[in-house]
Amino acid sequence: MKTLLLMAALVVGAPAVGATEPNPALMIVGMPHLANPARDIANTKVEDVLSPRRQREIADLVDRLAAFRPNHVAVEWETANQAKLDQRYADYRSGRLKLAADETDQVGLRLAAKLGLPRVDAVDWNQEPPGKDEDYDFVAWMKAHGRGAEWDAFQKSSQDEADAKGAFQRCHPIADWVRNYNDAAGTAQLTTPYYTIATFGDTASNPGAAWVGAWYARNLRIYANLLHVGGAPGDRTIAVFGAGHGPLLRSNAVESSRFTLVDVLRSLPPASTPSC
Template sequence: MGAKAKILILGTYNFENFGQHLINLEVGDITVDKKQDEIKEVVQKLSQFKPNKIAVELNNGKEKELNEVYSRYCQNNSYLYNETISYRSEIVQLGFRLGQMFNHSKIYPIDYPVDLPEELFEYVEKNLPQLYEKFMRIIKEYGIREKEFIKNNTVREILRHLNDPKRILNEHSNLYLHLAQVRSIDTYYGVDMLTQWYRRNLYILGNLQSIAESGDRILVIYGAGHCKVLQNLVRDYNKFELVDILKYL
């Protein structure tokens, strides 16, 4: 068996808007000079990993479109407006910059979206009011803490925070696994939602496996909410070696 592919998973926030579902936090303008300098610092740190492939959170069916934009970015050292891939996104701000730095010919989209059941929160609110109140309080407190942290820290400090193992474990427990208990007599609403979430991460793993070769050094740039599941899957696959992201932040 050849050398394992080394996988570096960077859990990130949405540079355009933190969260798209229960938690929505404004993160400010990532294109201002101060934030651009902070992003360049992160890129320089990540470059020490020396990735030979970069994988990002975008539907793998959009590979052609992604790499047309990336190719123009590398050729002209500038971004051409595209509805699918925003200039402000972490795909461009981190992925494109690193890819250009290492003369990568392409960027790899490895996402495969799934539909999460919408009935979950409707059922909880109607039938389990105490659990609903507790969960929404957790969400509110979480949002306040994250908003303050983002407001008062640099991009690198935010990413170190998001990739802290203790924070990842607490988020996975409190915002995901906590919902497994939501059920009626014959319908496991919470388990159904979690099944779809884990299913999506298994699709991501499969797409990552399909691009990985022996000895690769792959940087995976993904929403931090995926970290716990993706890290576990990468650890458990014997052709991959999970690399500690905090060594590169």
Template structure:
């Protein structure tokens, strides 16, 4: 008999703060549509992309929101996380992110690659694109694109191949990539700390660039079952 395990749904998101038009009545209704789809997963816990040391602040804001004393801000934590948790009657959310500091920024590594290994740059970034939220696309449709496993696999492949940037004496790509893997491993470890029962159903709302790597860590750990986000966004 197969042993029961906790279930995790990794919902890849975008940074809503970059889209002021989401405050319109039409877009707010579309966000409510996404929330309605997401809560069909019936999560028992909701984790978000906020650093763990801000967990108290996160939940102070959530408590104020439930009392009607905090206007949700234009970010995916408030718009999706707070609203979902409130509808489900959750007492709190969980901040599981970590930031630290990389030796080089992502932009610096990419610029070095362009200048020093143009052929590798072309190979790594070939076919890579970021879906856009256009006026004729609903927020739900956008979330479907951001959680498409084919696109997410391409993004994961791009990050992995950044390890090839540099040479035998100068591992340029690792100046950023080691921080990226450390961050996502810490997020993974924090998610596992929420798995206290086989009946736990954890919704993790995170930037879509994290989706594939964190899902792989969860799968390979064999600690939980993985829910397909598209199964709920359809």
């Protein structure tokens, strides 16, 4: 134990790696899941982004992000599957691939190709956390402990918010979608529910807190992967991720003091008036 305490003291007292060098720049672009994978607690129904109107809007968004001049584009793709992403990117650049409707293709691959980057970096980690499934199954716990109605109300409220997002998106260009997920109000809306989920348990067993902890751990792994990809002085990275990751990745970047965080809102046009 004394050895561990000494090691901790040495780490705390040591200067940060590269502290005397300028921090690399990082922009987090939190996106709705454009392809409607429906894997979240509440899911926003996104209209077809392959329509001519939405394709023009995505092209404009990519042009605006390109002005940041990143030398890395990182996406929500498992690091273990980098080779598959490399092949997908190569196929797109050679004209053999029609882009899918998801944000990895529509924003990540497009942006990297526009800039002539040699690759798109896979920085996600989404494996099973340690322990048993029931350690994280807060829904089953709530139903087994007489709190099923509380869970139902939480889920309904979350879906109502997602439906409101969908209604907003139908009447606004995609740049406004991005703004809506990355401004202060959007960030608060994304982070607050985790503090409720963390109460879905008791002092003996708290699968809600365990689940939130696993979510935080996943994002710390993504942060570490981003540092591996774009952590050298002078690096400029854009990370295209589902919007729910945005608040934690931005927090990790700032609190670690390893990145200079660049606000994506600076790359967007002024908010538009609704079209419907």
